[in-house]
Amino acid sequence: MNKLIMLCTLALCAAAFTAPAHANLKVFACEPEWGSLLNELGGDKLDVDVGTSALQDVHVIEAKPSLIAKVRRADLAVCTGADLEIGWLPQLVRQSGNPKIASGAGSFMAADQITTLEKPSQLDRANGDVHPGGNPHFQMDPQRVLVIAKALAARLGELDAANAATYQQHLADFITRWSAAIPKWEAKAAPLKGRNVVVHHNSWIYLTTWLGLHEIGSLEPKPGVPPTSAHLATLVDTTKNGHALAIIRAAYQDPKPADWLAERTGVPALTLPFTVGGDAQSKDLFSFYDSTIDKLLGVAK
Template sequence: MNILRFAVITAFFAVLPFSHIPAFAASYQKVKVFACEPEWAALAQEIGGDKVEAFSATSATQNPHYIRARPSLISKVRKADLLICSGASLEVGWLPVLLKKASSDLQPGSPGYLMAANLVTMLEVPVVVDRSMGDIHPEGNPHLHLNPYNLIIVGEVLADRLSEIDPGTASSYKNRFQDFSSRMQKAISRWESEAAELKGKQVVVHHKSFSYLIDWLGMKGVGALEPKPGIPPTASHLKNLLQQLRNSPADVIIRTPYDPAGASEWFSEKTGTRAVVLPYTIGGDSKSGDLFALFDRIIALLK
């Protein structure tokens, strides 16, 4: 009996100190990042290293405008400590449903809620928004990660947010961001010189997924196969675009891995202009495994 009581008491005191661990555990556990798109999961992994576990809700073969808020995503977002998305209505069809199920730490205004579009200079912000026209870029173009300078801007804020959530690891987040930023700036100089020959080249896109890339590299967006972002190509729109480019043909037609091929291929056949699938984000092809490889690949394919 006494031995049993001793054992119980010993066990109690042995367990007691550990019962306090949850309060301190935050600095030992990985910060769980729920990214809406693969580029933000990759950025979180760059900044967080092994202190962060990043999950992406969409893959490179899925159109981030249109996925379903399926139960597996709800379960992921519930466990997340930080949410990072492009924002500007890119995820308007599914993120609000997920956010309803997420904790108060992930709601707008919290350190755990990070929308890239709130941090960078937006392109194609409409002067007048007419939603009846079906434009799915009502707050400007949300495909902003394809200007690598934006990755540095978002990365710096992400490092601050991770530090707020996990103060014990703050110096690591800061150092990793500085390392990422300097590697990215070196890579940007290299990409800009490699892509110098692309300046002024005329680009037709399927959807306006590449506006930030076109703007960064000094290329010229001369048309989209979609009459408006989110409206599938129509015969009359394609004919008008053909007519418009008759005297000054495009140099390349680009689309993402998830855009349907039909309109690109039709336009390519009619004009003799090369149609190219660019990876768009991490995993968009077998060679685009991280943020640096993604731009290497995009520039190589455009050249």
């Protein structure tokens, strides 16, 4: 009997030593910018799946089985909100059958943590693809990203109390580096202040507001409405007479409309990364901002 007890004790000890460590929090990030921010805040304490890439229009994502699988295993979903993902995220959550991220602590919407720009006073589909919660492309504003980072670190600690101190340590490090980077970016981008730009879609307001650029035209006649030949023709004089710095488009957007206008005005068509992964340089949030400013300064010269 004593021998049996000893064997059982040894077996229990062995199981204790071979038992897996505290399981990582599994997070589904709707967009690359939030995947990058999660990596900054969580490091090796998180398992992060990113649902989209910089080469996709996140307004229109297909709810594929691979995405449903990612959502099904998530403890937390981190998304932009402000109805940016309204066409696909609810469907993913519903088909995944994962109640943890349907609402409450398991659902983190970045837009809920900040004040958005261009929030409409009234909704009218005749005005195009207007978001009721305001313009959702605030990943282009470093100050808002900082506010979101603080709220996200707190949420991670709420869901994973065992690593709450680690998330706060990572946040403190991020704040130090991010707060040092912002004035450097602003000083570097100073020559851009007051310059005019034409944009493909109304997705640049946070960047242009931050850097003091002026949007004098949009290739889309209304938000979300594809450029037409007639509308592009009206922009030729506007672009020329406004001495536009560039015609700006995101990495995922069709280059043809901007190229058409560039050929007729001599104003360069400029592809900006728009989010992490949008070009070879934009490997994280810091290099994403570096690349954006460098490319704008490149055409300014």
